Amino acid sequence: MYIYQLLKWPNFTWDTEVITPLLTSVRYKQGKLTGRMMGLGFSLQEEAELKTLTEDVLKTSEIEGEFLNPEQVRSSVARKLGMDIGSSVPSDRHVDGVVEMLLDATKHFSQTLSDERLFGWHAALFPTGRSGMFKITVGDWRTAQEGPMQVVSGAMGREIVHFEAPIAEKVPDEMQAFLTWFNENQSYDLILKAGIAHLWFVTIHPFDDGNGRIARALTDLLLARSDESSQRFYSMSSQIQKERKTYYTMLERTQKGDLEITDWLFWFLSCLERALTEAEQTLDTVLTKARYWTYFSTKILNERQHFMLNKLMDGFEGKLNTSKWAKMTKVSNDTALRDIQNLENQQVLVREDAGGRSTHYQLIDLKKIDF
Numbered sequence: 001m002y003i004y005q006l007l008k009w010p011n012f013t014w015d016t017e018v019i020t021p022l023l024t025s026v027r028y029k030q031g032k033l034t035g036r037m038m039g040l041g042f043s044l045q046e047e048a049e050l051k052t053l054t055e056d057v058l059k060t061s062e063i064e065g066e067f068l069n070p071e072q073v074r075s076s077v078a079r080k081l082g083m084d085i086g087s088s089v090p091s092d093r094h095v096d097g098v099v100e101m102l103l104d105a106t107k108h109f110s111q112t113l114s115d116e117r118l119f120g121w122h123a124a125l126f127p128t129g130r131s132g133m134f135k136i137t138v139g140d141w142r143t144a145q146e147g148p149m150q151v152v153s154g155a156m157g158r159e160i161v162h163f164e165a166p167i168a169e170k171v172p173d174e175m176q177a178f179l180t181w182f183n184e185n186q187s188y189d190l191i192l193k194a195g196i197a198h199l200w201f202v203t204i205h206p207f208d209d210g211n212g213r214i215a216r217a218l219t220d221l222l223l224a225r226s227d228e229s230s231q232r233f234y235s236m237s238s239q240i241q242k243e244r245k246t247y248y249t250m251l252e253r254t255q256k257g258d259l260e261i262t263d264w265l266f267w268f269l270s271c272l273e274r275a276l277t278e279a280e281q282t283l284d285t286v287l288t289k290a291r292y293w294t295y296f297s298t299k300i301l302n303e304r305q306h307f308m309l310n311k312l313m314d315g316f317e318g319k320l321n322t323s324k325w326a327k328m329t330k331v332s333n334d335t336a337l338r339d340i341q342n343l344e345n346q347q348v349l350v351r352e353d354a355g356g357r358s359t360h361y362q363l364i365d366l367k368k369i370d371f
Contacts, residue, residue, distance in 0.1 A: 190222050
């Protein structure tokens with residue numbers, strides 16, 4: 001038996017004595033992070049938000065086993081926010097769809113949630129009308145045509161059913177009850193409401209596909225309401241992706257339990273608290289990048305050097321050498337070497353200890369520079 005089959009569904013209960021101390025801690029960290037972010041200049045706030053939203057889009061898809069192109073996502077987010085990030089790359093319709101859903105949820109967090117708004121999100125996620133190779137119902141609730149909606153894992157023929165959603169005929173009524181509750185003002189905290197909404201929505205599982213991504217968008221919408229800000233400086237999806245196995249375990253356990261959801265809310269709040277801690281590190285990264293660009297402003301840089309320095313500060317994979325520089329900037333190895341040597345002479349890059357054919361370069365440590 002699943003929780004939606006219980007007589008008192010969906011009247012959830014929880015132990016406030018267990019939840020309140022953790023909720024208080026989350027609220028404190030939320031306020032502390034917001035205060036730090038508001039103390040930044042506009043350009044640094046933009047940089048932090050761009051980084052957060054890009055991660056959110058990438059990670060909410062990765063949770064479902066789908067890996068989007070990071071450069072496409074970053075460019076799409078920047079374009080839709082009206083940010084000038086210099087060189088950008090075209091993004092496909094699927095990437096733009098995920099970005100549009102997330103931005104609608106967070107930038108318009110105060111707007112009423114309706115079935116039509118959810119249908120729009122769903123259509124944006126599946127612009128071709130297909131999930132992979134399979135045609136699905138897009139922009140509408142799932143139908144009974146495809147049979148029971150199940151969450152399964154394992155090899156074909158040895159599948160394990162982790163959850164079976166309510167039959168399709170019940171979805172319209174279930175979603176009407178959910179939307180009525182979602183748009184009402186409850187007496188409890190909006191962060192708790194975000195945790196309940198996430199569980200409730202994925203339990204109904206109203207769409208053929210995309211339910212997890214939409215549930216996380218609803219979470220972001222309610223967290224934006226709790227922040228009273230459309231700017232996003234922390235990513236719940238990024239933290240869920242790191243705890244993906246536990247996330248699915250907690251969902252399954254809760255959906256097969258009773259309507260007392262203290263354990264689910266405790267995990268949800270703990271995950272959010274860790275997301276806020278990670279956001280503090282993101283802020284430190286943004287501030288470090290700003291310090292580097294202050295230092296670089298005294299240097300003479302060409303377009304290629306500007307591009308590669310941004311890459312190094314945004315998290316360069318592996319170690320930088322001449323051949324990587326040449327490949328990424330589409331120049332010869334000789335030109336790449338001249339670019340690098342010029343940055344060495346300007347005290348921007350330094351060689352790592354290994355020499356010869358294995359020579360690698362890294363950014364200079366600003367702690368060793370007075371400027």
